[in-house]
Amino acid sequence: MIRILSLGGTGDAYLVSALARAVMVKYTSPVRIALRSRYTYIPASFGMEYEVADDEVAAAENNTDLQRDYDNQVAPDRTFYAHPCFTRSGVRIDELSTLPGVLSQAHLYRALLGLSLDEPLSLPSVPAVETKPNSALLIPQAVSWPNDQPKFWRALERALRANGWDVRVNDPAVPLVDLFMQAAGAEMVAGPQCGVMSILVSGRFPCRKVFCTPSIDGTPGFFVGKRVLNQTYPYGYVTKFDGLQYNVEEYRLTSGNHAEVIQAILTAPRTPRDPAPVQ
Amino acid sequence: MIRLVSLGGTGDAYLVCALARAVEAQYDSEVTVALRERQLAVPEMFGLRCEAADDEVARAERSRATQRSYNNRLAAGRTFYAHPCFTRSHVSLAELTTLPGQLSQAHVFRALLGLPLDTPLEVPPLPTAERRENVALLIPEAGSWPNDQPEFWATLAQELRAGGWSVEINDDASPLADLLTFAASAEMVAGPQCGVMSIPVAAEFPCRKVLCTPQIEEGEGFPVGYRRLRATFPYAYVTKFTGNDYDVDEYRITARNHAEVVESILAAPRGQRDPHPVTTVSVPLTPGDFLDRLAVLAVKRDRLGPAADREYLRYREACPAEWDGLLRELVNLHSTTFDQLAFTVPAALACPERDDHVAVALNRTRVELKRRIDEDLRAPYREIKSYYG
Numbered sequence A: 001m002i003r004i005l006s007l008g009g010t011g012d013a014y015l016v017s018a019l020a021r022a023v024m025v026k027y028t029s030p031v032r033i034a035l036r037s038r039y040t041y042i043p044a045s046f047g048m049e050y051e052v053a054d055d056e057v058a059a060a061e062n063n064t065d066l067q068r069d070y071d072n073q074v075a076p077d078r079t080f081y082a083h084p085c086f087t088r089s090g091v092r093i094d095e096l097s098t099l100p101g102v103l104s105q106a107h108l109y110r111a112l113l114g115l116s117l118d119e120p121l122s123l124p125s126v127p128a129v130e131t132k133p134n135s136a137l138l139i140p141q142a143v144s145w146p147n148d149q150p151k152f153w154r155a156l157e158r159a160l161r162a163n164g165w166d167v168r169v170n171d172p173a174v175p176l177v178d179l180f181m182q183a184a185g186a187e188m189v190a191g192p193q194c195g196v197m198s199i200l201v202s203g204r205f206p207c208r209k210v211f212c213t214p215s216i217d218g219t220p221g222f223f224v225g226k227r228v229l230n231q232t233y234p235y236g237y238v239t240k241f242d243g244l245q246y247n248v249e250e251y252r253l254t255s256g257n258h259a260e261v262i263q264a265i266l267t268a269p270r271t272p273r274d275p276a277p278v279q
Numbered sequence B: 001m002i003r004l005v006s007l008g009g010t011g012d013a014y015l016v017c018a019l020a021r022a023v024e025a026q027y028d029s030e031v032t033v034a035l036r037e038r039q040l041a042v043p044e045m046f047g048l049r050c051e052a053a054d055d056e057v058a059r060a061e062r063s064r065a066t067q068r069s070y071n072n073r074l075a076a077g078r079t080f081y082a083h084p085c086f087t088r089s090h091v092s093l094a095e096l097t098t099l100p101g102q103l104s105q106a107h108v109f110r111a112l113l114g115l116p117l118d119t120p121l122e123v124p125p126l127p128t129a130e131r132r133e134n135v136a137l138l139i140p141e142a143g144s145w146p147n148d149q150p151e152f153w154a155t156l157a158q159e160l161r162a163g164g165w166s167v168e169i170n171d172d173a174s175p176l177a178d179l180l181t182f183a184a185s186a187e188m189v190a191g192p193q194c195g196v197m198s199i200p201v202a203a204e205f206p207c208r209k210v211l212c213t214p215q216i217e218e219g220e221g222f223p224v225g226y227r228r229l230r231a232t233f234p235y236a237y238v239t240k241f242t243g244n245d246y247d248v249d250e251y252r253i254t255a256r257n258h259a260e261v262v263e264s265i266l267a268a269p270r271g272q273r274d275p276h277p278v279t280t281v282s283v284p285l286t287p288g289d290f291l292d293r294l295a296v297l298a299v300k301r302d303r304l305g306p307a308a309d310r311e312y313l314r315y316r317e318a319c320p321a322e323w324d325g326l327l328r329e330l331v332n333l334h335s336t337t338f339d340q341l342a343f344t345v346p347a348a349l350a351c352p353e354r355d356d357h358v359a360v361a362l363n364r365t366r367v368e369l370k371r372r373i374d375e376d377l378r379a380p381y382r383e384i385k386s387y388y389g
Helices: A010-027 A041-045 A054-062 A064-069 A105-112 A150-162 A176-185 A195-202 A258-267 B010-027 B041-045 B054-062 B064-069 B105-112 B150-162 B176-185 B195-202 B258-267 B287-304 B306-318 B321-350 B357-376
Strands: A002-006 A031-035 A049-052 A079-082 A132-138 A166-169 A186-191 A208-214 A222-224 A227-229 A249-253 B002-006 B031-035 B049-052 B079-082 B132-138 B166-169 B186-191 B208-214 B222-224 B227-229 B249-253
Touching (some): A002 A010, A031 A054, A041 A049, A041 A176, A132 A150, A150 A258, A176 A186, A186 A195, A195 A208, A249 A258, B010 B031, B010 B041, B010 B195, B031 B041, B031 B054, B041 B049, B054 B064, B132 B150, B150 B208, B176 B186, B195 B208, B249 B258, B249 B306, B287 B306, B287 B321, B321 B357
Parallel strands (some): A002 A079, A132 A166, A186 A208, A208 A249, B002 B031, B002 B079, B132 B166, B132 B186
Antiparallel strands (some): A222 A227
16 A cells, blocks of 8 residues: 655645556556545545544644654655655656646646656546536635735625626635635636646536636745745746646736726636536 | 765766855865766866776665665765765655746755755866867767667768768777767767766867757657656757756757658758857747747748747647647648748838838838847847848
């Protein structure tokens, strides 16, 4: 049994789960994913075995000595810490330079798990819920992206309601299983670049996906690894997650463009979109 | 003192040396570069302290156990093995995803050395050598790329000589310093994608650089890290080394295109080119936009010759074979349109009374403006429109 401990956020847990079957095949060993209790819905949606490991995940995330020194090998009867903060994972970074395009989060996890860089991601089972026309789910809060423009979300909510939409605003305390159930039944889901939004895209949920990502240009930004990111794009584009392009809407929110973005969201065509990747 | 041991080939040594002063500044310590004796010319170009360490380099390259377990930490008083095969180098992988474009070799070395990913590469002083017109240096052999088409080089040498060029073919045994000095003086240097060819490009030698890279699509490829590389491009493009683009010629050599490539090399303009990096923009194109542009370039190449070659070749290389039918349709359409415009545009421009005169004149202004933008912003190629002059 290979035990993969998933650190980080929802998106990280998704990528680990989407590659877990490939790990089983490559290492000819069963795999169990250990992760935060809040994220257990994710491996479950891939039919993967999992266990709750809140304390162990928190301890690993806070222990920089362990991250630097642990001999992080994917092998039967070992625990593999699946996160790039574990720097002794045997990755040859020159191999990443063979990629024909930009490096995505999925490529990073393939490399960490010792898989081929073009290993396909498995698809989860999407909750079987009928789409409710005119329903919109807003997800203003993301762990991995600063929400410094809460006014936008209130204005979007008001405008959607005024145009006949049934709007639900996500409560961060809602269990993930319920959040994904709501998303599967919504006509539209809007949120910033984050793990939850990326899962809706990569998992091919049928809803229309609208990325409204607060601009970090000219701000102190935030850390990605040891680097401060203070440019919204291209990092904020949908392609950064699994390396593929999808038919979604993407807006960079600035303090001066709320009305313009809301207008564009309201006037976009409302015909169903193909959730599969595009070229 | 930090001791940087450079493993691998000439290109690896160049990147280590081009970043060595940034390492000195970041870690507040002097640096000595230790490497194979035959590569000493590289740190010497940069005026760096260096030492030959052939046995140590060979041992480090062989020992997989050392590569995995050595605590490769960059700090004063320590030896750092500057190569990605040393996997315990404390590289922050997540930050590599913040790069706006492809990961280049220079990015790999910046990450290994713990430098910011946008640390500039130092450009060394040029070897002192007077420019020799009509002199071509051919470098058929590369340590890092299979030379499985030696007959291409024989043909190229023969045709260049027939065209009045004086041709020198590199002998692997000649010292690297001599090779680089010769390259700096030649009018043209041609070779496959490799470290030695990357140096004249990255170090901004004034010679024309022609990368003729044998295709690996039909062979077994070769390993890069744990991965077997089987596609020539985009890995073999000049951009892969420093992350910058340059005004160079690039060809994928197949068993069938020797004559075509040689002809294109001979026919290319011989004016001196700017050796500094040029500017291109990468954005996702729809298949329709992509094929439409490729069709335009294909028609221009057919009608106007190789001036539009490099842009065309880049598009052609990126076009999946299964789109060829769609491309043919567009090429046929553009070909007919080209003939029509070649007749209509000059006539409309010459006659202010014609209904279409204003529209065609505005389009000419657009083309002129576009050319000026490309010139001011240092584009590697300019659009040619025969009917606008």
